[in-house]
Amino acid sequence: EAEVAQSPRYKITEKSQAVAFWCDPISGHATLYWYRQILGQGPELLVQFQDESVVDDSQLPKDRFSAERLKGVDSTLKIQPAELGDSAMYLCASSRQVRGIGSNEQFFGPGTRLTVL
Amino acid sequence: AQKITQTQPGMFVQEKEAVTLDCTYDTSDQSYGLFWYKQPSSGEMIFLIYQGSYDEQNATEGRYSLNFQKARKSANLVISASQLGDSAMYFCAMRETLKTSYDKVIFGPGTSLSVIP
Numbered sequence: 269e270a271e272v273a274q275s276p277r278y279k280i281t282e283k284s285q286a287v288a289f290w291c292d293p294i295s296g297h298a299t300l301y302w303y304r305q306i307l308g309q310g311p312e313l314l315v316q317f318q319d320e321s322v323v324d325d326s327q328l329p330k331d332r333f334s335a336e337r338l339k340g341v342d343s344t345l346k347i348q349p350a351e352l353g354d355s356a357m358y359l360c361a362s363s364r365q366v367r368g369i370g371s372n373e374q375f376f377g378p379g380t381r382l383t384v385l
Numbered sequence: 386a387q388k389i390t391q392t393q394p395g396m397f398v399q400e401k402e403a404v405t406l407d408c409t410y411d412t413s414d415q416s417y418g419l420f421w422y423k424q425p426s427s428g429e430m431i432f433l434i435y436q437g438s439y440d441e442q443n444a445t446e447g448r449y450s451l452n453f454q455k456a457r458k459s460a461n462l463v464i465s466a467s468q469l470g471d472s473a474m475y476f477c478a479m480r481e482t483l484k485t486s487y488d489k490v491i492f493g494p495g496t497s498l499s500v501i502p
Binding site for chain 1: 491494
């Protein structure tokens with residue numbers, strides 16, 4: 269069964285360092301999402317891609333966060349420099365279509381748990 | 386304003402009993418979708434069930450059913466015959482599409498469900 273892959277699963281870094289997360293969505297899925305989830309809260313959308321284009325990055329802290337999805341397949345989310353408040357789970361998800369016909373549900377990867385010391 | 390409200394931070398249910406997890410939502414769109422996801426302690430988000438705003442029948446998927454009351458803007462999840470493996474966080478989510486050219490999915494704060502043997 270096809271799955272969304274993410275790496276690394278865990279990352280510990282010191283503040284002011286750079287970190288990068290990788291996501292490979294399910295093959296053929298047009299839409300890719302990056303979410304941040306603070307412990308005990310719901311996922312918050314950071315950035316959403318349609319193929320290789322960003323369609324929503326309104327909640328992305330652009331002074332330190334960047335995201336790309338070159339060739340419209342896998343994606344990288346970068347934080348530079350990391351801050352203590354960035355400690356969270358970073359979830360990647362993909363869905364088949366850009367606009368839902370039917371459920372068009374999101375398929376999530378296992379997440380990357382980031383700890384900033 | 387909160388788009389998705391889940392008023393029960395934590396719930397307990399006896400094994401084999403049924404439990405209802407509440408979700409209310411706020412949207413001015415006529416066309417939208419509602420989802421429930423499960424997140425075990427391992428962290429992965431698992432899609433459970435979907436209800437479209439124009440669907441006349443309440444959605445069902447195995448032991449999961451969605452009690453959709455459109456006029457009240459509620460989409461409660463009912464889990465029948467609870468099992469120990471149902472212990473997890475449960476998130477209600479809403480997809481809006483009318484104002485954008487792409488799906489925008491918003492998650493609620495979640496409800497922690499504990500199943501007691």
